[in-house]
Amino acid sequence: MAKTILAVDDSSSLRQMVAFSLKAAGYLVVEAVDGQDGLEKAKQQTVDLVLTDQNMPRMDGLSLIKLLRGLPAYQKVPILMLTTESSDEMKSMGRAAGANGWLVKPFDPQRLIEVVKKVIG
Amino acid sequence: MTRKKILGSHVKRLLSGVSDHGKKHLTEVETDLRQTELLLEEAIEKLTDSFMAIHAVVGERQDSINRLLAGATPSAEESAHLGGMSGEIGQHVNSAITSMQFQDMTSQLIDRTLKRVTGLREFLGTLGAHGADILPEAGSEEIVDLLGKVSMALAIQSLELRSVLRKAVNQQHLESGDIELF
Numbered sequence: 001m002a003k004t005i006l007a008v009d010d011s012s013s014l015r016q017m018v019a020f021s022l023k024a025a026g027y028l029v030v031e032a033v034d035g036q037d038g039l040e041k042a043k044q045q046t047v048d049l050v051l052t053d054q055n056m057p058r059m060d061g062l063s064l065i066k067l068l069r070g071l072p073a074y075q076k077v078p079i080l081m082l083t084t085e086s087s088d089e090m091k092s093m094g095r096a097a098g099a100n101g102w103l104v105k106p107f108d109p110q111r112l113i114e115v116v117k118k119v120i121g
Numbered sequence: 122m123t124r125k126k127i128l129g130s131h132v133k134r135l136l137s138g139v140s141d142h143g144k145k146h147l148t149e150v151e152t153d154l155r156q157t158e159l160l161l162e163e164a165i166e167k168l169t170d171s172f173m174a175i176h177a178v179v180g181e182r183q184d185s186i187n188r189l190l191a192g193a194t195p196s197a198e199e200s201a202h203l204g205g206m207s208g209e210i211g212q213h214v215n216s217a218i219t220s221m222q223f224q225d226m227t228s229q230l231i232d233r234t235l236k237r238v239t240g241l242r243e244f245l246g247t248l249g250a251h252g253a254d255i256l257p258e259a260g261s262e263e264i265v266d267l268l269g270k271v272s273m274a275l276a277i278q279s280l281e282l283r284s285v286l287r288k289a290v291n292q293q294h295l296e297s298g299d300i301e302l303f
Contacts, residue, residue, distance in 0.1 A: 009225075011224070011225040011228065013221065013222075013224045013225065014222060014224075014225045017218050017221060017222065020218070021215075021218060054289070055229070055289050083289075084225070084226055084229065084289050084290045084291075084292060085289055086291065086298065086299065091301065095303045099303065100302065100303055101300070101301060101302040101303055102299075102300070102301045102303070103298065103299075103300050103301075104298025104299045104300070105222055105225065105226065105292070105298055106219045106220075106222035106223075106225075106226070106292070106295055106296075106297055106298060107219065107222070107297055107298065108215060108218075108219050108297035109214075109215045109218050109219070110215055111297060111300060115300055115302070118302070119302070
């Protein structure tokens with residue numbers, strides 16, 4: 001059965017490109033427009049991986065990660081940040097919040113797929 | 122210090138404050154706009170290359186495709202060449218996807234610039250509002266007091282504006298970013 005990835009980003013073009021890349025590799029993709037939407041969708045269905053941006057309206061990526069890690073179903077689900085942010089300070093905050101990895105935009109589709117395969121198969 | 126000198130010193134402080142804060146913010150506007158320009162130029166260049174490359178990949182095989190459509194049997198070489206088309210196109214599509222992410226980054230830079238411009242307009246509005254409070258008959262002590270308050274208000278406003286406009290986009294090029302698994 002195909003694995004499901006929750007892609008959270010306030011940029012519709014970015015979501016489109018993430019979905020296009022991951023669907024081409026056989027994954028199912030659920031899209032969310034910001035952290036709040038991502039949290040609601042994550043509660044509706046448990047996904048295999050969360051890929052989230054950081055700077056979003058209503059709820060940012062770090063806040064989303066902290067809330068997801070508070071849910072029993074998301075204790076072990078891998079969460080990766082996909083963001084323009086690249087500072088060591090932000091990465092440390094991401095790691096402390098519960099992120100399993102940090103991808104700096106722009107992403108290369110092939111490298112994205114390789115990382116996702118490495119994390120969830 | 123005489124009253125004249127105190128008044129003069131406050132006016133000087135206010136004017137230099139407005140100039141310094143204004144220049145710092147406008148320098149950031151300039152930096153963000155130049156970065157946006159760079160990213161847009163690179164995106165268009167790379168996207169053009171990707172589309173031309175995809176066109177070339179298909180064009181190189183068009184004769185073989187036409188022969189196939191006419192019912193001919195492809196040679197081994199032709200079959201291999203046609204078989205490689207998907208992979209080659211895929212590489213150029215991946216390159217285009219990386220370039221198309223310029224929209225996300227330039228959108229953030231433009232948004233930051235717009236917020237800063239709005240903040241600067243409010244900054245000038247504060248200056249104007251306090252200026253309107255100065256009565257023509259106001260004495261120098263009142264004016265000194267008001268000038269001090271205006272300088273302080275502007276400094277706070279400028280700092281607050283800087284604090285909400287963190288730079289989240291430092292990319293100068295559209296090369297794919299680092300990946301780190303913790």
